[in-house]
Amino acid sequence: xxxxxLEKEEQMPDGMCIxxxxxxxxxxxxxxxxxxxxxxxxxxxxxxxxPTQRITSCCFGGKDYSEMYVTSAYDGLDETTLxxxxxxxxxxxxxxxxxxxxxxxxxxx
Numbered sequence: 001x002x003x004x005x006l007e008k009e010e011q012m013p014d015g016m017c018i019x020x021x022x023x024x025x026x027x028x029x030x031x032x033x034x035x036x037x038x039x040x041x042x043x044x045x046x047x048x049x050x051p052t053q054r055i056t057s058c059c060f061g062g063k064d065y066s067e068m069y070v071t072s073a074y075d076g077l078d079e080t081t082l083x084x085x086x087x088x089x090x091x092x093x094x095x096x097x098x099x100x101x102x103x104x105x106x107x108x109x
Contacts, residue, residue: 003039004042004044006028009031010028010031010033011030012028013027013029014055014056014057018101018102019060020099023038024036024037026058027056027070027071030054031055032055033048033049033050034070036099050070050092052088053088054072054074054085054088055072057070057071058071060100065103066097066099066100067094067095068094068095069093070092071092073088074088075089
């Protein structure tokens with residue numbers, strides 16, 4: 001079953017995580033954003049734009065999992081693109097989303 005059809009400007013999905021409300025967050029590589037999808041309705045319900053295009057992954061963290069950490073890439077970008085996107089390759093902390101993440105599950109070996 002198709003959960004969500006990415007729009008052209010969202011480009012391609014990369015890293016993902018789930019929040020405490022069961023919603024899916026997707027890093028859109030070459031789309032410069034992280035989107036929040038409701039898996040029950042298949043609708044995008046939130047978009048967080050970032051200052052670089054190559055967004056690679058996202059996860060929740062912080063003391064109460066209310067912060068989102070987002071990674072980006074710079075590998076393979078030419079000098080012209082890097083000059084336009086000086087934040088490529090950085091890690092971003094996003095606060096004020098109004099939603100929290102959940103702790104990771106750890107499994108015994």
